Amino acid sequence: MSPNQTPPLSLDLAADVRELLQFPFMVHALEAATLVAVLAATVGWFMVLRRQTFAGHTLSVMAVPGAAGAALAGASTALGFYVACGAAALAMGGTRRQVTSRHIGESAIIGTVQAVGLAAGFLFLSLSHQVLTELETLLFGTFLGVSSSQVLVLLGVAAAALCALIAIGRPLLFSTFDPELARARGLPVRALDVAFLLILALAVAATSQITGALLVFALLVAPPATAQLLTGRTLAGLALSVALALVIAWLGLAAAYFSVYPAGFYTTTFAFAAYALARIARAMASRLRGR
Amino acid sequence: MFAQDFVRNAYLAGTPIALACGLVGWFVVLRGQVFAGDALSHVAFVGAIAAAVFGLDERLGLFALTLLVAIGIAALGRRAGDADDAAIGTVFAWVLGLGVLLLALLATSASGGSGVTVANTLFGSIFSLSAGSARVAALVALAVVAALAAIVRPLLLATLDADIAVVRGVPVRVLGAVFLALLAATTAETTQAVGALLLLGLIAAPAGASHQLTARPYWGLALSAAIALGAMWAGLAISYVVPDLPPSSAIVGFAAAAFAAAAIWRRLLDDYINQRHLKR
Numbered sequence: 001m002s003p004n005q006t007p008p009l010s011l012d013l014a015a016d017v018r019e020l021l022q023f024p025f026m027v028h029a030l031e032a033a034t035l036v037a038v039l040a041a042t043v044g045w046f047m048v049l050r051r052q053t054f055a056g057h058t059l060s061v062m063a064v065p066g067a068a069g070a071a072l073a074g075a076s077t078a079l080g081f082y083v084a085c086g087a088a089a090l091a092m093g094g095t096r097r098q099v100t101s102r103h104i105g106e107s108a109i110i111g112t113v114q115a116v117g118l119a120a121g122f123l124f125l126s127l128s129h130q131v132l133t134e135l136e137t138l139l140f141g142t143f144l145g146v147s148s149s150q151v152l153v154l155l156g157v158a159a160a161a162l163c164a165l166i167a168i169g170r171p172l173l174f175s176t177f178d179p180e181l182a183r184a185r186g187l188p189v190r191a192l193d194v195a196f197l198l199i200l201a202l203a204v205a206a207t208s209q210i211t212g213a214l215l216v217f218a219l220l221v222a223p224p225a226t227a228q229l230l231t232g233r234t235l236a237g238l239a240l241s242v243a244l245a246l247v248i249a250w251l252g253l254a255a256a257y258f259s260v261y262p263a264g265f266y267t268t269t270f271a272f273a274a275y276a277l278a279r280i281a282r283a284m285a286s287r288l289r290g291r
Numbered sequence: 292m293f294a295q296d297f298v299r300n301a302y303l304a305g306t307p308i309a310l311a312c313g314l315v316g317w318f319v320v321l322r323g324q325v326f327a328g329d330a331l332s333h334v335a336f337v338g339a340i341a342a343a344v345f346g347l348d349e350r351l352g353l354f355a356l357t358l359l360v361a362i363g364i365a366a367l368g369r370r371a372g373d374a375d376d377a378a379i380g381t382v383f384a385w386v387l388g389l390g391v392l393l394l395a396l397l398a399t400s401a402s403g404g405s406g407v408t409v410a411n412t413l414f415g416s417i418f419s420l421s422a423g424s425a426r427v428a429a430l431v432a433l434a435v436v437a438a439l440a441a442i443v444r445p446l447l448l449a450t451l452d453a454d455i456a457v458v459r460g461v462p463v464r465v466l467g468a469v470f471l472a473l474l475a476a477t478t479a480e481t482t483q484a485v486g487a488l489l490l491l492g493l494i495a496a497p498a499g500a501s502h503q504l505t506a507r508p509y510w511g512l513a514l515s516a517a518i519a520l521g522a523m524w525a526g527l528a529i530s531y532v533v534p535d536l537p538p539s540s541a542i543v544g545f546a547a548a549a550f551a552a553a554a555i556w557r558r559l560l561d562d563y564i565n566q567r568h569l570k571r
Contacts, residue, residue, distance in 0.1 A: 053376035054326040061488065107325035108499030112547050114329070115492025119543040122414045122489065126537050139413075140391045214333065215391070217384035225377035262395050268388025275381045 009258045020254055028146040029210075032154055033249040036207045039158040040219035041245035043165060043203035045238050046196065048224040050176050054107060055092055055197065056220055058114040059204040062088045063213035065121030066205070067138050072128040078153065078209060085201035088113055093194035140264050141212025154206055161202040168195055173234065215264045218252075219245045222271035229278040244274055292531055300425035301417045301538070305523045307432035308484050309493065313519030314439055315477045316498035317512050318470060322450050325495050326376055327364055327471065330383035331478040334360045336487035337390035338479070339412040344393050349412075350427075353479035360386065361475035365468035415486030415539040417527070428483055435476050438469075446470060447508055485539040492543035493519055500546075500553035522546035 010016060021027055047056050062084040070080025091113050165172075175182035175189045183189050207216045223244035227237045252267030292298055319328050335357050342352025360382070367378050394409070411419075420428065439446075449456040449463045456463050481490040501515035526542030 048377045051376055053380045054329065057326070057329065057380065064488070107323055108320045108495045108502065108550070111325040111329065111491045111495030112499055112550050115489055115496065115543045116547045118488045119492060119540040119547075122486075122537050123540040126540075127535060140387075140394065212391075214387045215384060217380050218388065221377055221380040222384060225381055228377070260395070262391045265388045265392040265395070268385045268391075272381055272385035272388070275378075 016254075016258075020257055024148075025146070026253075026257060028148055028151055029253055030250065031151045032146045032210050033253055034246065035151070035154045035158045036210045037219055037223075037245035037249040038242055039161060039203050040207045040216070041223045041241040042162060042238060043200055044220040044245075045224040045227065045241045046165070046172065046176070047200055048221060048228055050196070052197075052200070053221055054110050056200055056204060057217065058092070058110050058117070059085050059088055059197075059201050060208050060213050060216040060220075061114060062117050062201075063138055063205070063208045065117045065124060068121045068124035068128065072124045078150070078205075081205040081209065082202070084117065085205040086198060088117055089197040089201040090194070093197045137212070139212050139214045140262065141208070141210060141215055146210065150209070154209075157202055157206045161199050161206075164195070164199050168192060172196055211267065212264055215268055218264075218267040218271040219249060222268075222275050223248065226275045226278045229275075229282050248274065292528070296422065297418050297420075298527070298531060300420045300422055301527055302524070304420055304425040304428040304432075305417060305484055305527055306520065307429045307436065308481055309519040309523035310516050311432040311435045311439075311477050312481055312490070312493040313497045313501075313516035314436060314512055315474055316494035316519070317501060317515040318439075318446065318450065319474060319494055320498040320502055322470075324471075324474070325491070327379060328474055328478065328494050329491050330364070330379050331357050331360060331475050332482065332487050332490050333383055334386050335478050335482040335490075336412050337386050337393065339482065339487070340390055340393045340397060340409070344397050350424075350479070350483070353482055354476065356386075357475035357479045358472055361471040362468065365464075365471050411486070412482060413486050413488045414537065415482070415484050415489060417484045417538050418530075420483065424483070428480060431476065431480050435473055435480070438473055442466060442469060443512075485542055489539045489543050492546050493522070496543070496546035496550040497522060500550040503550070503553040503557040518549045519546065522549060 021030075044056070047053065063081055066080035066082075066084030067077045068080075069075075069084065070077050073080075092110055171182070171187050172192050172195075174185075175187055175192050179189050204216055204220065207219055211218060224237075224241045226244055227241035231237045231240060248267055248270045251270055252263050255266040256263035293302075316328075319325055335353050338352040338354075338356030339349050340352075341347075341356065342349045345352075363382065364379060367382075445456070445461045446466055448459070449461055449466045453463050477494070478487075478490055481493060484490075485493055497518035498515045500518050501511045504514060505511050522542050522545035525545045527538055530536045530538040530541040
């Protein structure tokens with residue numbers, strides 16, 4: 001398939017799906033996107049609830065030092081992602097305790113961790129004289145290069161992260177809603193905090209390999225934020241978030257396949273549209289109720 | 292070192308930019324808006340790419356788009372002028388998605404050279420500023436500082452106690468929007484020096500260090516500006532001496548080191564005070 005030639009899109013849905021699934025690279029991409037959407041939407045639901053969006057974004061840009069460091073050290077890119085994200089999660093979780101006696105410090109710490117990570121990444125890049133086209137792929141993703149072994153690794157990571165999240169889910173919810181009470185009941189609030197950051201790091205590192213580091217939010221923030229606009233219930237919200245993320249990821253890949261523009265553009269646009277519609281629906285509902 | 296033109300230009304632009312980042316950053320940290328600054332910095336990147344696609348001056352794209360998004364964030368928000376994190380995150384993810392589209396357009400357009408534009412915008416290129424653009428950058432940064440000085444008293448009141456400010460007749464919402472606009476101008480400006488991905492370090496780290504060391508507003512502002520300035524000067528100097536070290540990385544490194552040192556100093560001081568209380 002040459003870049004200037006888009007496959008034919010017909011009105012027959014079954015034929016379109018058959019067309020979509022005829023190449024192995026597309027099947028791998030869809031498998032990876034499915035795994036990543038479930039993982040990101042679930043972990044993201046907790047992240048949005050805990051108001052840790054900024055921390056999530058900081059973890060996502062750790063892809064830059066991760067990949068650049070891996071290139072410099074001769075390790076695999078995926079390994080670099082996981083190591084850099086984990087290190088940043090520990091840095092944020094560990095230093096928070098030092099400073100949070102003054103509430104002001106927290107967002108400054110996250111911002112500084114992010115800047116230091118990126119500065120290190122830039123240093124690695126300039127030391128290894130890497131070609132910068134790879135940087136674009138890193139930041140904005142590509143779904144064309146997903147191999148079947150990558151899908152297997154993603155499956156393992158997603159399963160591990162989701163199991164860990166299920167294991168700490170109830171106490172984590174409790175400590176999110178009322179940290180004081182949770183502490184009084186003897187829950188290890190601080191350990192839960194660090195554990196969640198590490199799970200978030202896993203989810204972000206996995207997701208950014210598909211969507212690109214800068215576009216993780218299309219699956220990590222927008223679907224959970226939309227779900228939380230629409231329902232306050234835990235299980236319904238999680239289910240809605242996952243469903244939205246799946247639809248966004250699949251539609252985004254399909255749209256990219258049938259046109260010349262990148263998948264990242266479509267996924268973020270669909271994600272933003274869902275969020276905007278939910279906000280409008282909510283505003284209209286509250287106005288109707290007011291009358 | 293100062294015999295070189297490009298070094299003089301870098302210091303000419305870097306000095307007022309560091310001052311603006313330190314001063315604006317102090318308020319950003321106090322108001323808990325670091326994430327908004329982060330979003331604006333990424334938006335700045337898209338603005339530069341958009342300018343490249345449409346063949347406009349880079350600065351036009353930077354300022355237009357960051358100001359637009361700053362107004363959007365202010366409009367989405369509540370009284371204090373800040374939207375919630377999830378809303379900011381969703382909006383800026385979409386703007387970045389538009390950036391990807393623009394990158395694809397840029398790659399297929401005849402002008403080419405997208406790799407260099409992308410790298411310069413993301414990571415800055417302070418040593419390649421021309422004398423003219425260094426002068427413009429310095430003037431814009433000084434204007435930001437002057438504007439901040441003009442609103443500093445009502446902004447302090449609105450930040451520390453919004454209720455009293457409202458009672459006193461301070462236009463809290465408008466001030467919040469004006470401040471976000473100043474933050475947008477600072478990010479657009481700083482993108483040219485340290486790059487869209489690294490400017491957060493110059494906004495958050497010196498201010499974070501200053502908040503560790505003093506709670507007094509004017510001391511804090513001065514200290515934050517001084518740390519940002521020190522990081523800028525030291526970073527430029529060391530990356531001139533060590534060519535492999537990019538200036539942006541060095542500047543952010545010094546700023547972060549100052550934050551770490553301030554946090555450690557604060558902790559030691561707190562421990563010392565606690566022990567003296569115990570002895571009594």
